Amino acid sequence: MKIAIAGAGAMGSRIGLMLHAAGNQVILIDTWPAHIAAIREKGLLANLNGQEAVAHLPIYSPTELPADLQVDLIVALTKSMQLDQMFQMIQSLIHPTTYVLSLLNGLGHEDTLEKYVPKENIIFGTTTWTAGLKGPGYAELTGTGAIEMENIEPSGKEFTLKVVDVFKKAKLNPVYSDNVRYSIWKKACINGTLNGLCTILDCNVGELGNLTVTKDLITAIVSEFATVSQQEGIHLDQASVIAAIEATYDPETQGRHYPSMYQDLIKSQRKTEIDYINGAVWRKGQRLEIPTPYCAFLTELIHGKEQLLNAK
Template identity: 55%
Template sequence: MKIIIAGAGAMGSRFGLMLHQAGNEVVLIDGWQEHIDLIKEHGLRANFNGEEIAEKIVIYHQNELETLNFSADLVILFTKAMQLDAMMQSIKSMVGDQTKVLCLLNGIGHEDVIKQYVPLSNILLGNTMWTAGLEGPGKAKLFGNGTIDLQNLGTEGKSSANEVIEVLNEAKLNARYSDNILSSIYKKACVNGTMNGLCTILDSNMASFGETSVADAIVESIVAEFAQVAAYEKAELNVPEVLAQIKTCYNRETIGLHHPSMYQDLIINNRLTEIDYINGAIVRKGREYGIETPYCQFLTQLVHGKEEILGAK
């Protein structure tokens, strides 16, 4: 399958690498020039479950696609939420009538942007519990296992997603169809809405945060706000199950020593975060629905304050 990975950061690198290794024709697209240059020079390098590897994968800057003759069967979106519209504009010449677009961005509401470029029948909305990190430009750190849940937004449903699921599973990405992806997205948003912002503000990995005496109380308060908004949108959210999922992030023997993507963006790479599309989205929806969201609002403000202090770009 001819696949575009739109956003070749940590997660895009993981998916691009695994799909490339499974024999697909993969093109990476990103906007970070140093990252692009090093991948072109050395290949995509990765610490892949303790093994150092490098794979030659084609990569382009999103602003140099005008002359690229590549018609994608599948686009997987991993760009930052605030960059989604610009990325869709950049790749639109490579998105045909039959191209499926799988959105795996963190946060809520991205389909509103994608449907301006792609019919609902070709949009696959999903979430993934895979993890990944960048040790620097051109070098990924990939460890552990994960899953993907996805749903077709058109009337064809599962039949329109089967080929994509098959390709993902051939790459050992553990994809499965969901009839209620909004619940899965809210469940993951709860993980991101706690681990990302809190570890970023506290300058901590997930295990160290989870071992604090205040972790449970803070997490429960944030998840309660997500659950109220999800209920208003008729998304089923099992709060005890969500809290149990979050607590698995604290395990030092699995992913607890991992720094979440928001920490990597802001603290390591001095980049603006996606807080407005995670906790900030809950604040906006809460205002619309008449739901109080003080914890999400405060955390959103703290992260924006941190961005300003660090001069993030």
């Protein structure tokens, strides 16, 4: 399958590398000049569970895409706030038979993608894979994960099942879902605890899990997500969500991992996706007249940290 990775950062590098290794024709699209230059010079380098790997993949900035380039699938892995601009710039890639798989963190991305892609060509997904960047062109890839996906419209199921098969051959552990919106809300809820708290407390996932205050904090945040999601027909099982969060504390799985928000803000002084995670729940709560004080406070704290660090 011919696949474009729109947003070839840490997670895009992982998925692009694994799809390439399985024999697919993969191109990377990114907006970070140093990252593009490094991959063109040396290939995409990765520490993959302790083993050094390299993949020589074509990489473009959105403004460099060849006019005649076509792909079967675009995997959207930008930051949430960059999605609209990315798809404005890569419209030449999108044809009537082009599908888009969104694996972004957060909520509400269908509203953006429907401006550029027919609804029947949109696949929504969520992933538990983790990834980090050591620097331009060099990915740190540890642990294992899975991907869950589902077409928005029934007519897209045939192609979605093909994507599942392609991802299975790439050992990305995909499953076809009958209720991916539940999983997206659950993943947003997990991110809504781990990302913001690790970033504010300047710690990794395992260190967060060892704090005596953590249980009360995650319980309060999960409760707010569950109350708001119920108004959208998504009934989050709070106990199972909390159990999934607590399972990440193990240093043998994800405990040594610093979440993506931490990597963006603390390591790279980049603005975060907080408005599409806790901020989205806060805004929805305001419209529904549901109090979400923990999500509101965490959103404001992250924005304050962005200002202190002069995040761009």
